[in-house]
Amino acid sequence: MKKGIISLFVVSLFLLLKGIAISEISDESSTCISCHESIYPGIVSSWEESKHSKAGVGCFECHGKNKDIHKDTFEHNGFDIHVVVTPRDCSGCHKKEAKEYSENMMSFAYDNLMKNSLYMDLEKNINFIGISKNALSKENVDTVRGDSCLYCHGTKVDVVGLIEKSTMFGKLRFPNLSGWPNQGVGRLNPDGSNGSCSSCHPRHSFSIEIARKPYTCAQCHKGPDVPAYKVYIVSKHGNIFKSIGDKFNFKNIPWVVGKDFQAPTCATCHMSEISSSDGDVIVKRTHKVCDRLSYRIFGNPYAHPHPLDPRTYRLKNKEGIQIPVSLDGSTLATSMLIDKTEMAKRRQNMTNICKSCHSTSWAESHFDTLETVISTTNNLVANATTEMIYNWNKGVISQKSLFDEPIEKKWTELWLFYANSIRFSAAMSGGGDYGVFANGRFFLNKNLIDIHNYQKK
């Protein structure tokens, strides 16, 4: 521990020189910094720019929290710390945010995929078909999943044991973690909690500026299955953000419409607290994203009223499949979905934000358009799926898997890529092309014709 004390002295001097109020940093964190300032200069530097560093929240305050609950706790130079900081750790200070996030569908992204047998059928046909069996050890299966779907959904992080490594300070033991590194939104953590705040608040600045910028959301919401960022960036909002957003203030709290920004980002509409310049709260902050969403428009064949329970793997349609709408689109699992009153309330929540810059008629017409597009795209998916069902029932296409034959892949693209793109485009008035040529109606129609012609072959 003598080394610790000397280091503490050195780091004190260093921090004094940097003008940081040393008194606020705990002895433990100061000791951490004394070594890690030179071992991980990037991390320490990011932390120095964070609000945490000004508020006395250092390394140990997070990495030493809840030590008895953390399976990944290990002894490190006299301190019991853990590697994986979790929403439960953060909830010590950010209680409301953690609570809301625990009700957010994203926090169940792991189970919502891994416990849904329909999605697992798709996942198998994406990740594993064609890899020779001897290349598919349990470890490789986990690695491939962690690199593909679970990169965003989150992995299960487990402690496999301790591993000894040579360091500058001699041999040290560290926990050997499986499913690591990962920062997916629904990560299963070694303390039993779900999620990863660093998905959107990257370590170690945890900057609100980053979380409010659309590049953060783009990490997972850019592909053809969920092209939110792509649509946003060609919308009028995206255009203004890209053109003059460097003059916006992304750090102000509360975030004042008109004063701090002249066009919204993803966070503005979906999560942030927005105020008028008079200080009136236009909408409250939420980490439960669906608070402002009446429909779920992606990840399913049909857009549908939001589920009541964020654990979507608990949904069941009339065919017993873990999705909220029957395959032919006719029947909703209504009891598991929000009702019309709640839908109207959520639409109103969102409309209030629009009305900072748009007339009521503008905003209402916008959402009426979205609802028409939801209805027509659902109609198109029903058209295609009805033909698939006919062929599945007649045995022309095998029902063993819904995702392993070429025509099934075209059907998947039709709803997972194209219908979704069209809906996103309508949802954000987001550049007509994502509703037309860029993975939009042109391609939906192309696959629809192929499905329609399928039987005739």
Add this chain to the structure above:
Amino acid sequence: MKKGIISLFVVSLFLLLKGIAISEISDESSTCISCHESIYPGIVSSWEESKHSKAGVGCFECHGKNKDIHKDTFEHNGFDIHVVVTPRDCSGCHKKEAKEYSENMMSFAYDNLMKNSLYMDLEKNINFIGISKNALSKENVDTVRGDSCLYCHGTKVDVVGLIEKSTMFGKLRFPNLSGWPNQGVGRLNPDGSNGSCSSCHPRHSFSIEIARKPYTCAQCHKGPDVPAYKVYIVSKHGNIFKSIGDKFNFKNIPWVVGKDFQAPTCATCHMSEISSSDGDVIVKRTHKVCDRLSYRIFGNPYAHPHPLDPRTYRLKNKEGIQIPVSLDGSTLATSMLIDKTEMAKRRQNMTNICKSCHSTSWAESHFDTLETVISTTNNLVANATTEMIYNWNKGVISQKSLFDEPIEKKWTELWLFYANSIRFSAAMSGGGDYGVFANGRFFLNKNLIDIHNYQKK
């Protein structure tokens, strides 16, 4: 009106505090602001940062203009105003720009689509095939169109009647507009004019900075049918803009090459007035984009000399189709297209801009390459289309629609996506990949082979 006067007093104080020369704002606009400052804070704040606010151009100066011509004029708290501000309204101050724009093909984007029976055949097969008839009320058809093609092309905005709404100030009546909101470039307005200046000069800052940045053009020019932005951004010009463009001056008038910017954006080459640091005008501003364009390289099977008339729906090829080149590519509707002298003049207009930073040989070689690529891509389209014609004539493919069979969709992609991408890439020296793999020659060739093999099946 008493309320108006009190409000006027309040807003006067407010504006005085903000340091805005109150004398310049009209009484009418001051009254508007007195309420809307808190109802639409985002709009008022954007306007405050605009040149308009400094020049005494307030709400009423635009929304109250030409009231007798505007079908959407309505009485609002004692004022006759309209919602939809149009190029005719703007022309009160911006006469030259409005005149040029009225000769710009974009201002006819609605008719150029809706009155062209070939394009309407394509449009039908993109937007409506597969939606059940009972989902296609007249209203839904309009909504779907407004959400897809007409999002960029512009809708027809009509007054359906008046509608009563509850507001903070009691019940008020507002015009009920169909085709609204929309900011497409060829919008048909309730005052009989075409277009929407806010397509590129977003409300209410109408910032020249935004119009000069490529993100504005990307709103409509990014999809696979017209990937201008995508190509630009991987070009040398795009690279420099993205890397150091934050140091460019996007507000200076005249816009001085070398001093204000070191690499062009879309506006630089296609619209803006450019000066040398000596104050010489290198090229004059134009809102008639084809002033600097000898060829039209997209939206048609074949690239061709620019049409004389911006109303392209008036074109007719030898088969009677409303496009300027015969389907087999052999015959141009020459009398409706600019001649070689005009083409040379326009190429020279553009070359003059290049020569601010490039030698004559560099610029000339660049355009020679573009013309070779136009010729070879036209040749490839002719090759594919000749095979299609053979099959259409033999009845192997139905001629009833040119866009409803799988092989016709591949043919559409071949010219609408791939040939166009290749031409854009050549036009901007824009990153080889848009000419090769990214929707370029690789895919063109893939579809060509499929068309070639079609009959053999």
Add this chain to the structure above:
Amino acid sequence: MKKGIISLFVVSLFLLLKGIAISEISDESSTCISCHESIYPGIVSSWEESKHSKAGVGCFECHGKNKDIHKDTFEHNGFDIHVVVTPRDCSGCHKKEAKEYSENMMSFAYDNLMKNSLYMDLEKNINFIGISKNALSKENVDTVRGDSCLYCHGTKVDVVGLIEKSTMFGKLRFPNLSGWPNQGVGRLNPDGSNGSCSSCHPRHSFSIEIARKPYTCAQCHKGPDVPAYKVYIVSKHGNIFKSIGDKFNFKNIPWVVGKDFQAPTCATCHMSEISSSDGDVIVKRTHKVCDRLSYRIFGNPYAHPHPLDPRTYRLKNKEGIQIPVSLDGSTLATSMLIDKTEMAKRRQNMTNICKSCHSTSWAESHFDTLETVISTTNNLVANATTEMIYNWNKGVISQKSLFDEPIEKKWTELWLFYANSIRFSAAMSGGGDYGVFANGRFFLNKNLIDIHNYQKK
């Protein structure tokens, strides 16, 4: 020459006014500037902002260098100059960089394509099939190549003769260059050297800031065959760069991790010299990019240990094809590839950079994942290719070309687009979607099934 002296006086005044240390600019360059300041204002202005202008490196110092070696040297107003400045010219001052680059695979990008008969078979089927023979003069073939593959790979720039042009100063003669303009990385220059420094250091600022930003790399590394930029930008690193990179210092030398930047760009990991804030060099600058790369993950059916010789056209697999792995994936041309020791060393070089911000376990797990993904994607490609080989051998698919039949195009996409995208995604922890839906495993599997079903048709 009298004109030159007068001009010199004028430009001296001009430069004095601009505050540039006139004494440092050579008489020759001052003369160049005297005219070109008004003829090419953009170039001169960019140069003025360059380090060159401060260090006395003007026009003539580069364009007049090595005049006897340059086939494109010509007499221009009393000076012998050349148009095409080359790595050999730059090496006068930047010896180490030029030497390293001459060992960089990129400097052989022309030959590595044009002398590889497998790639030329692909190139032919991308660029030329379907263009009528009379449209394919030698000149057109060169132009098409220069516009497509050679845009990035570099053209062969040759002097065809002299050409007389009318200028402001009367008729002047200039070299007539074929393959010009071009700034591809492996350009064959008129002085016999390879490459073009302006590929990444655009003229005439040659700014290190531009070279360090990812938009520079995106010029050639964004398409589906090599989606490095696309993957980066949705990675955590890309997110942080896009969100707060405007506060990074892109000009500092040495480039200090934590202080100058908080997230890496392409250059950080692949080329730049990185220092700690203590001044310790974490990694040395290199212009031989593979110094930090153990595997080559794109441009080939199989990812493989890096070749020893940057001239990859010299590679030969057991079938005699100029690629380093047998078509079935089983046999590596081991003697021509780096060995395990060198691979480990290069991985360590890269890991050292990661460890500025990440723990050893984090970094090691990351690269372990990459290696698993390399192995599983190679396995998938082998699965598909084995089926292709079976059909090639049985004559079901013609072996005359490996790229001209529809099923061969799907096979090409499988490895050239999809397997590569997946590997890039793993290499940069770059957003799961490029490993899943965005040209990732979903599409790989789709094409694999088509290949598997092929024979049954």
